[in-house]
Amino acid sequence: xxxVTQLDSHVSVSEGxxxxxxxxxxxxxxxxxxxxxxxxxxxxxxxLKYTSAATLVKGINGFEAEFKKSExxxxxxxxxxxxxxxxxxxxxxxxxxxxxxxxxxxxxLMVKP
Amino acid sequence: DAxxxxxxxxxxxxxxxxxxxxxxxxxxxxxxxxxxxDPGHGLRLIHYSYGVKDTDKGEVSDGYSVxxxxxxxxxxxLESATSSQTSVYFCAISRDxxxxxxxxxxxxxxxx
Numbered sequence: 001x002x003x004v005t006q007l008d009s010h011v012s013v014s015e016g017x018x019x020x021x022x023x024x025x026x027x028x029x030x031x032x033x034x035x036x037x038x039x040x041x042x043x044x045x046x047x048l049k050y051t052s053a054a055t056l057v058k059g060i061n062g063f064e065a066e067f068k069k070s071e072x073x074x075x076x077x078x079x080x081x082x083x084x085x086x087x088x089x090x091x092x093x094x095x096x097x098x099x100x101x102x103x104x105x106x107x108x109l110m111v112k113p
Numbered sequence: 114d115a116x117x118x119x120x121x122x123x124x125x126x127x128x129x130x131x132x133x134x135x136x137x138x139x140x141x142x143x144x145x146x147x148x149x150x151d152p153g154h155g156l157r158l159i160h161y162s163y164g165v166k167d168t169d170k171g172e173v174s175d176g177y178s179v180x181x182x183x184x185x186x187x188x189x190x191l192e193s194a195t196s197s198q199t200s201v202y203f204c205a206i207s208r209d210x211x212x213x214x215x216x217x218x219x220x221x222x223x224x225x
Contacts (some may be wrong), residue, residue: 044216103155
């Protein structure tokens with residue numbers, strides 16, 4: 001079975017500073033990994049996905065994530081935070097068949113002016 | 114945005130009553146999913162469907178049933194609602210089992 005741990009439930013940054021949201025996963029196979037974002041009272045939007053191609057994955061809105069197999073990590077980064085980035089972010093792993101997603105508990109990102 | 118709608122968007126119901134939530138898609142995707150979202154738990158899979166009349170259980174399926182009689186519609190039924198089923202319910206679709214999932218806007222259900 002697969003699992004995901006998001007290491008911080010809340011992260012606070014100032015506008016214009018870098019963002020780092022940490023995610024570790026556990027899987028017995030080569031996983032597919034995703035980051036989703038949820039703005040308040042909205043559905044989830046796919047930010048980016050890793051499916052065993054390039055280990056550095058670029059997503060929408062300037063976000064990127066790096067797959068590190070040796071560290072079983074898939075951390076999400078952005079060089080410069082914007083106020084509109086304030087939201088909840090979910091790290092997600094799929095099962096081997098791809099049918100079932102397992103979500104981390106979420107990280108709430110706050111951006112201070 | 115992927116063509117996914119959920120109805121109703123909000124519902125308040127009493128303990129013991131049956132409730133049906135509807136997910137409708139216009140993308141002709143094969144896979145459809147129902148999740149619930151609770152604070153601290155992320156989203157948890159309730160049931161999913163991999164085709165018309167083909168469904169399977171997820172992580173938290175007890176107390177829920179589903180039906181899919183058409184490609185575009187996936188219904189979630191709470192046979193006898195309980196307060197522990199108060200949650201936000203999300204529907205998702207994917208083209209096939211290996212593709213990313215796209216989520217609907219959610220239904221906020223309160224069971225009193």
